[in-house]
Amino acid sequence: MLLVGSLVFWAAAGANCGWTKTRVPTKITDAVTGLEGVQWQSKFVPGVDFLGAAGVGAAALASVSFLFRKTKAIHPSKP
């Protein structure tokens, strides 16, 4: 579930194949000089490291789940 959820979130955020970004550049143009500047805006864009962390987290949860497996109830044998 964690892995699938992370994949969906990563894909919905633009499927960024680089590192996770916490700010993105936005171009601004000065009308008088014609210069193009850059303004940085805070935005979380998950990258491949985010997917990796989600994979590790999912694997860890799966491993832990084996430790807490439900033991089969022992039914008394019918006479």
Place this chain on the structure above:
Amino acid sequence: MKTKLTILTLLTAAGVVLAAPQTFDFKDPKGVNNAGFKLDAPLEAINGNASGVSGTVTFDPADPGATKGKIVVATSSLMLPNPMQRQHMLSDKWLDAAKNPEISFEAKEFKNVQTTGDTTTADVTGTFTVKGVSKDITVPVKLTYLKDKLGDRLPNQKGDLLVIRANFMIKRSDFNINPGQFNDKVAEDIEIQLSIAGASPK
């Protein structure tokens, strides 16, 4: 005769004043001035930008080839989209921003100067300093002189603008930035794109 001489002297003086070089301040209150940098290594591309631009340039519209000045970029203003990458870049292992707070270029000599209207192109030789290492490099630049345009950009101010654009490449090994290391992830060639405007108020 005396009157003619006085008029001639006054006209000459006025001519000298009119032809005087202007000083342009590149601290931009609008925050548009910036220096972009791009490294394209086989495994990783790094695209960033610096906005902490300052410095002054002395420019004479009648003699663009005599332009002199120094442009400074605050090392701490270098930005990358990934915060950890930025932290590494500014750390003592790479640019050591704490000890080297400025990246600068000081123009010394203009060659191949060509002026068409308000636009001048030239090859500028100057001293480029990064991480405390200075090296003379030659950079192609384009200067655009915008007379009386300061008021259009900054209301209530009168004066001229000087726009400087330059694209050039440096090698990080020339400036002792981890020479020969991590070349697969951090390219040896650093492409720099300077887009700045300076103001000369009247």
